[in-house]
Amino acid sequence: MTVVERREVALVDLLDRLLAGGVVITGDLTLRIADVDLVRIDLNALISSVNEQVRSPWEQ
Numbered sequence: 001m002t003v004v005e006r007r008e009v010a011l012v013d014l015l016d017r018l019l020a021g022g023v024v025i026t027g028d029l030t031l032r033i034a035d036v037d038l039v040r041i042d043l044n045a046l047i048s049s050v051n052e053q054v055r056s057p058w059e060q
Contacts, residue, residue, distance in 0.1 A: 022048035 024046055031039040 019047065019049040022046065 025043060026045075027043045029039075029041040029043070030037055
């Protein structure tokens with residue numbers, strides 16, 4: 001094994017890296033019984049960190 005293969009990353013470090021650049025989550029979930037769609041859920045989410053330099057769209 002090389003050093004890169006053995007490198008461990010803590011969950012906190014992984015979340016910090018993801019939030020620094022932003023994460024887009026998309027997905028579809030369909031609950032189906034006997035080929036009849038009962039429930040369909042579409043997910044589109046953008047998760048990103050916020051800092052004081054970026055103006056909030058809700059502020060006047």
